[in-house]
Amino acid sequence: MSEIFLVCGLGSLGKNCVIALKKFGVKVIAIEKNSLSLTEINQLEGLIDDLIIGDCSDKNILRQCQINSCRAALIVTTSEKVNIQTAIAIRQLNPNTRLVVRSPQENLNNLLSQQLGSFCAYEPTQIPANAFALSALDTQIIGLLYILGQKVRISQKTLEYNDAWCYNYQVSGLNTRHRRIISHRRHHALMAGRNEEKEMFFQWENSLEVLPKDTIIYVETEENFKLNNHQSAPLPSRQSKLNLSKLKDNIIKYISNFLSLNFKQQIKRVAFFSAFIVIILVIIGTVLFKIYYPETSIFSAFSVTAILLLGGYADLFGEFIPRQEVPEWLQLFALTLTVAGTAFVGVLYALLTEALLSSKFQLAKKRPSPPQENHIVIVGFGRVGQKVAQVLQDFKESVLVLTANTSNEIENFDLPIIYGELPASLKSAPLAHAKSVVICTDDDILNLELALMVKNINPQTRLVIRTNGDGLTENLSQLLPTANVIGAYEVAAEAFTGAAFGENILNICRVEDETILVTEYNIEGNDTLHHLLLAQIAYGYSVVPIFYQNGATKDVIYLPSDDLRLSVGDKLIVLATIDSLKRIEKGELISPHCNLTIHHASDDTATFEGANAISRISGCNLDVARRALENLPQKLPFLLYPHQAMRLQQTLKKNRVEAEINN
Incomplete structure (x- = not known):
């Protein structure tokens, strides 16, 4: 064809x-x-x-x-x-x-x-929703993927002077079993980068030292993320003070949250609390009456307590003549039971009445009040806005919606919403302390107007703008250089195009203003990926392998090793640009250009282990690797990618084999 x-x-x-x-x-x-x-x-x-x-x-x-x-x-x-x-x-x-x-x-x-x-x-309007939502976050996360139930995060980190990575690692040293470096940029390069031609995806200098102000983008598994968070937990010596402070904060927060609840929610909580108190009073009353009247049965003591709770005080103590056989403190306790029971019945009536009225008249749900600080404002609540809101809610973010849309489907969102013409709503919305503003209507001119209004109201807020292409994306990026301008159809078109070549596009994200396609490959015999090492695929096609499944055993590996070789039936998921997909489609591998000179092996064991390492990392035949170590010094008879060469050199050094990289 x-x-x-x-x-x-x-x-x-x-x-x-x-x-x-x-x-x-x-x-x-x-x-x-x-x-x-x-x-x-x-x-x-x-x-x-x-x-x-x-x-x-x-x-x-x-x-x-x-x-x-x-x-x-x-x-x-x-x-x-x-x-x-x-x-x-x-x-x-x-x-x-x-x-x-x-x-x-x-x-x-x-x-x-x-x-x-x-x-x-x-x-197409929902494909870039994740990119809009994650661009609005001020966290390190710029991509979040779900692969067979496992979370894989793409994070961006700008290093501070006290960061443990600074001065202690080369960039390649940051790679671990659960983390892969995607991009490394010096601060001065970022400042000048807007006017320079973009570098190829997943091409970074592996021997550079990590310095303060460097920006590093990396992909990691959820397991690695949790481990890092666990390691940064507070020291035990401070734990007790933190617990007391946390308890106080939780009490204040609980009271504040209760006051902010609507009437229905408050009634439910009061009913639960009242029921708990009544149960405690029943137990106390039964025990007291049994102790004071030993000759009575447990059931009789319980019956007296229940009668008092149901308002039967007058039936037991209603005579004007004082009853000397019952002490005053017990009569006072009986009166307390009656008052508590009456209050509880009142709460039950309120709960039943509210439920009946709601079912009869379908009372409108009261929405939460608009947040005043540290929130994200979504302007426009069509399909894109609704999807963005869902993603942000998954991150437990505080969200405020501005919309002119009054359709019934919006009622399903339990979010604070301001209805009305968007320019007018924007003026009345609490933007002064907003974390981010996402403008995602389908009208480019309206989006431009709203973006300029937001910049006038709060120049410091993070701004994410949707455009529909036609050159406006580039022009807006120049007009508002600090804003994150995303062409919705431009992003979606890359997913459609990748799918047209038979690739399964699972998701997309944005890395350094570039669309990254999360692409799945099922390896076939005539595939351009068949029989290649993952190192050749990663560095030859500029993609990041994040998932591998063996076709025979069905074993799964997240962030797989470069040493794996693909066979028919295997499954591979990669992060790739549209240019990377084009190279894979045409089989256009970037040529390796590094050679390795082997100078010395300390003994026979080093020679044996060194040959195994050369065969495993380079993918060459084991006999070729053994011959390369026979008459030293000599160069390996094949070229490697820079990352491959450095990894092989480091592995050989551990096995007491001295080697040198020649670019």
Whole structure:
């Protein structure tokens, strides 16, 4: 099948898909229902090999597009119905074309995938939601992935002078079993980096010393994250003082939280507390009456206590003439039981009344009051805004929503919401002490207006802005250099394009203003990854392997070693850019350029272990490795990647073999 790709629909998403596809050097045919304007034609000049005006669901139109020769079709019109009709029509004409469809219907998409085969679907407005949410956080986390129930984090850390990493490590020394370095930048390089050409993903100098103000981006497992947090726990000598302080803070926090609850929640808590008190009083009353009247039974003592709690004080002590046989303190306790019982009955009445009224009239739920500080403001609450809110709630962040949307689906979110025209709502919202503001309406001009308003109100707040592309992303980045501007359709288009080449795009995140695709590969015999070491894949294709599953044993490894070699049936998940996917698709490995000179081995054991290390890390035949250690000094008869060479040198040193890297 020739390398022809069909794009149906040339809206914002379709245009970005065309741009992304052209990075792979393939032929692109496009179908658009309406004629393009002169500006749109100029934007796509040289990118589209053939443009057909017509209905993409029409089989005659599809035949004009050489559908029988198309490797994949990206169906991305704004009409979900048209997209599904087109997918079915294409499958009838060509059973082999891969279908990548724009659709939010998850259940329908799963059914169509089973029925049509080689089918995947995405909702473009929800793909970048994680990127929006994580950009709003002021924590180190810039990516959070869930792989078979395990959390994998991508974190960014700017080092301080007292950081344990400073002066104590080379960059490569920070790699551990549960952590991999993705990027290392000097402070001066970051300052100058905005005007420089971007470096290739996952290409950093491994021999540099780690210094203060360096910025390091790394991926780690949840196990490593918890271990680091555990190690930073307070010392035992201070624990008692901290516990007392924590107890005091918890009491104050509990009272504050109780006062902030709505009426329904307060009634429930009072009812629970009252029931607990009544149970205690029943036990005390039963014991006291049994002690004072030993001849009575336990049941009789319990009955007297229950009668008093139900308001029966007058039945037992109602006579005007004092009862000398019952002491005054016991009569006073009996009166206390009656008062407590009456109060408890009142609480029960209130709870029942509230429940009946709620079920009868469906009373509107009272929303939490707007937070005043250290919160994140979401402006615009469509599909993107709702997904961003869900992610932020998973991180236990305080969120305030501003929206003009009054649809019923918003009522499902237990969040403080300010309704109304967004510019007016923004003026009245508590922005002075907000942690971040995420502007994610689908109107680019409105987003620009709101972004400028936020900067005037609070210039220090973290600002995340959604755009729909068409050059506005780059222009906004120059206008607001400290803001994080994310082109929603530009990001989504890279996921659609990766899927068009048969890759399974699991997720996306943003690293250094670049879209990173979390991509799954199931290794086949004719795959460009087959029989390669993970070191060759990582450094030759500029990807970060984060998950490996052996096809035969089904054993799973997170952040696998560079020494593993892929076989048919294995599964590999990597972090990759669209350029990395292009190199993998074409099998264009970056050539290794480092050589290793072996100078000396201390004894026969060192020679034996050294040969094993050379074979394991470089992937060469063991006989080749042994011959390389026979007549020293000599260079290894093959080239290595810099990270490979340094790791091999360090391993040989541990085995008492002296080696030198030659670049």
